[in-house]
Amino acid sequence: MSTTTNAVLRKGEIESNYDLHAFLCGLEADSSLCQPEQLRERLIALDGLDAGFGGFDSEDSTRCTNSRIHKRAKALRTQLEAANAELYQSMRFDIVRDDRPRVLLHWLQNSPGQNDLQIPLRGLGFDYRDELLSGVLQLREPTEPNLQLSPEMVFYQPTPVRHILYLIAATALAADDVFVDLGSGLGHVPLLVSMVTGAQSLGIEVQAAYVASARECAQSLDLSRVRFIPQDARKADLSRGTVFYLYSPFNGSILTDVLSALRMESTRRSIKICSLGPCTRTVANETWLKARALPDIGRITVFYSQ
């Protein structure tokens, strides 16, 4: 069993070179840390090293004045990162081999102390599953988005993985669904939906550079059920969607226009709309929609057309 958790010191707790040395020795003595299944412990250890020793990339920002200890810490960090990279690479192979990758699912769905079929923690904080998904997807972050967003359009911010898993469970997304993320950013929501469920998924994103990254990722993982379209959500063809997702991508008149297009769709078939963030307040005012639970801007709310 790993002893890492006991050895972890948070920012502010490590004050002297003596403490740093003791902390480092604890990690170095834990021979299990580089085993693939110790991912969570490794991520905690990496956080602890960064918090304790400061920046490893710029030599001046280190908090450790003993260069030998600092060098050992840096070497351990490289070793732990290499173990993570190896695990992520094996998961990428698994995804290419099998379009319902079991290893990734196992890691995402077995979180200690939290059952994602129940209500996830509120808010936009991230946990090890976000680190894991980002390591697996390896989405290329464009240096500069090419479009100046209008004041009603919201800049990119990713949905934490625990909320996506909740969305998947709460809407019971299945093979006959078409999931549409309106304002999909770098695309990790449709990408994860397509890997975890049998549903088709679609990302609509106004920033063409983000769409290019999302498409590259889908192609590198050979994902056939996910598509991305560089488009303003107001112009999107919504006719195939059954479950729509809005993580507060826009507000004001854009949100009003998109909600009225969704309302038109609901006259042809039942749809579900999932929302996160402040846009939930506006969605909750739509009389043609009903939420099963009390709307909450800190978690995903699922609305049903009636």
Ligand SMILES: C[S@@+](CC[C@H](N)C(=O)[O-])C[C@H]1O[C@@H](n2cnc3c(N)ncnc32)[C@H](O)[C@@H]1O
């Ligand atoms: C808060 S981010 C959400 C990203 C993604 N849905 C997620 O949950 O991880 C909002 C995204 O909406 C995009 N966006 C803003 N206005 C848009 C519009 N009119 N049409 C399509 N995308 C838009 C932004 O570029 C940004 O990537």
